[in-house]
Amino acid sequence: MTRLILTVDDSASMREMVRATLQSAGYQVIEAVDGQEALDYARENSCDLVISDVNMPRMDGITLIHELRNLPNYRLTPLLLLTTESSAERKAEGKRAGATGWIVKPFNPEQLLATMARVL
Amino acid sequence: MTVQKRTSATGRHKAFSEHNVGPAQQGQHGGLAPSLPQFGHISRYWDREHHCYSAKLLPGEYYVTTTGEQIATVLGSCVSACVRDRRTGIGGMNHFMLPQDGSKGTSAWGAAVSAATRYGNVAMERLINDILKLGSSRENLEIKLVGGGKVLGASAIDIGARNIEFVRKYVTDEGFCVLGEDLGDVFPRKVQYAPATGRLRVKKLNAVHNNTLFERERTYAAVLDKESVGNDIELF
Numbered sequence: 001m002t003r004l005i006l007t008v009d010d011s012a013s014m015r016e017m018v019r020a021t022l023q024s025a026g027y028q029v030i031e032a033v034d035g036q037e038a039l040d041y042a043r044e045n046s047c048d049l050v051i052s053d054v055n056m057p058r059m060d061g062i063t064l065i066h067e068l069r070n071l072p073n074y075r076l077t078p079l080l081l082l083t084t085e086s087s088a089e090r091k092a093e094g095k096r097a098g099a100t101g102w103i104v105k106p107f108n109p110e111q112l113l114a115t116m117a118r119v120l
Numbered sequence: 121m122t123v124q125k126r127t128s129a130t131g132r133h134k135a136f137s138e139h140n141v142g143p144a145q146q147g148q149h150g151g152l153a154p155s156l157p158q159f160g161h162i163s164r165y166w167d168r169e170h171h172c173y174s175a176k177l178l179p180g181e182y183y184v185t186t187t188g189e190q191i192a193t194v195l196g197s198c199v200s201a202c203v204r205d206r207r208t209g210i211g212g213m214n215h216f217m218l219p220q221d222g223s224k225g226t227s228a229w230g231a232a233v234s235a236a237t238r239y240g241n242v243a244m245e246r247l248i249n250d251i252l253k254l255g256s257s258r259e260n261l262e263i264k265l266v267g268g269g270k271v272l273g274a275s276a277i278d279i280g281a282r283n284i285e286f287v288r289k290y291v292t293d294e295g296f297c298v299l300g301e302d303l304g305d306v307f308p309r310k311v312q313y314a315p316a317t318g319r320l321r322v323k324k325l326n327a328v329h330n331n332t333l334f335e336r337e338r339t340y341a342a343v344l345d346k347e348s349v350g351n352d353i354e355l356f
Contacts (some may be wrong), residue, residue: 002192010258013293017233055249057257084246088350095356104352105245106238115353 002028003120007066008038008052009082014105016049018051018082021109027116035059039067046073051103052107054083054090058117062090078119082107125152143201143348152220153187166187167312174312177215179340182243184212184250188316195267196308196337199281202264204315211315212251215241215267215273217283217307219344237342240286263291264320265301271308272334279341282303305342308333 005027007018017052030047032038036057036059038052050068054061068074078100083090087105094102100119103112121152131292152164152173159175162183167174167190175183175286177193177200185191190215193200204211217238218336251261265287268280300320302309325333 011241011294011348013237013290014245015170016293017238017241020233055253057252084242084249091354101353101355103354106235106242108351109233111351111353115355119355 002026003048004028004030004046005043005046005116006032006038006050007038008032008035008050008056008061010034010053010056014053018107018112019109021067021112022116024109025113034107035061035064035067038064042068042071042074048075049078049080049116050074051082051116054081054085054094062093062099065094065097065099067102080119082112142265149171153189156184156186156250159183162344167192170312172227172314175311177213179215179217179336182212182214182247182250182345184210184215184247185315186210186233186254189315190312190314192310192312194310194325194330195221195310195331195338196269196271196333197267197278197283198337198340199267199280199283199303200289200313200316201287201309202242202266202313202320203251205251205254205260206262206318207255207260208254209255209316209318210251210254211313212247213313213315214243214247216240216284217279217341217344220341236282237286240283240290244287244290256297262297262299264299264318264322265291265303266322267309268303270304270306270307271330278306 005022007015007029010016010033016030022029031043034056040059051066052061065079068079078103080093080103081099082103082105091102101115153296160174162176162181164173172190174192177191178185179198183191193215198215198217200213200215202213218240268284270278270280302322308330310325311325312321
């Protein structure tokens with residue numbers, strides 16, 4: 001069965017790059033433009049994995065992870081953060097919120113797919 | 121191009137009051153206001169001609185200011201995006217070029233996800249995110265684009281053209297408001313950007329006598345080509 005991935009980023013170009021990468025590997029992709037839109041989607045729908053940016057308007061990626069972990073459907077779902085941020089403090093916040101992993105942009109497509117395969 | 125479309129008075133005042141940054145540079149007596157913490161490594165100097173402090177960018181660097189400073193750089197084939205919030209006058213500038221493709225083995229994904237595109241995206245996103253974090257929103261950003269000269273002569277590869285193509289596509293895809301651009305042609309450019317007012321000054325330089333500039337860009341290009349684009353992954 002095709003895996004469904006929810007990707008969250010406020011940058012249209014970044015969403016396009018992530019979608020192109022995931023679709024090349026046969027994943028089905030749903031996009032959200034910020035944490036709030038992603039959370040609204042997640043309250044009604046399950047998915048197999050979430051890849052989210054950190055800095056976004058309305059709701060940032062770390063708050064999104066925290067909120068998703070409170071949803072019964074997302075307790076065990078792999079949640080990856082994909083961001084320009086690379087500081088140890090921010091990574092620790094992501095980990096505390098319940099993220100599965102942290103990927104610093106620019107991402108390498110092969111490694112992004114390999115990481116997803118590991119946690120799915 | 122000297123583009124000046126907006127007055128600064130209200131924007132500047134707002135920037136100071138909202139972010140609690142004192143009137144940093146009312147003259148040499150005012151002293152140099154501290155930069156934002158992430159930009160401590162950027163060198164700044166007093167610009168006698170324009171009576172303000174100026175941050176000086178080298179290839180690969182970017183800078184954001186809330187205090188009415190200028191940002192200056194010299195561009196050959198590199199490009200700079202000048203980005204500001206039109207309400208607060210907070211803004212900044214980057215200075216980058218795309219790495220050459222081919223060495224990263226990303227052909228399977230095509231141009232949309234090439235190493236060059238991924239690197240360029242991050243160069244833009246770092247600058248934009250730092251401005252957004254200071255209380256801005258995407259709709260209030262206005263952008264000017266500059267640089268990308270074909271400075272190495274007619275026979276050389278036109279690196280500038282690739283940089284221009286990327287940055288134009290990026291701002292279009294992102295739906296940003298572009299107020300002006302001075303791109304291409306054969307000249308290196310000395311540029312000075314004042315985020316508080318949005319004024320961008322561009323002086324075209326004589327291409328023949330800029331060995332320092334070419335050397336800096338070559339060094340930067342070599343570093344980019346060696347750098348692996350995207351290796352920082354941590355699973356918790």
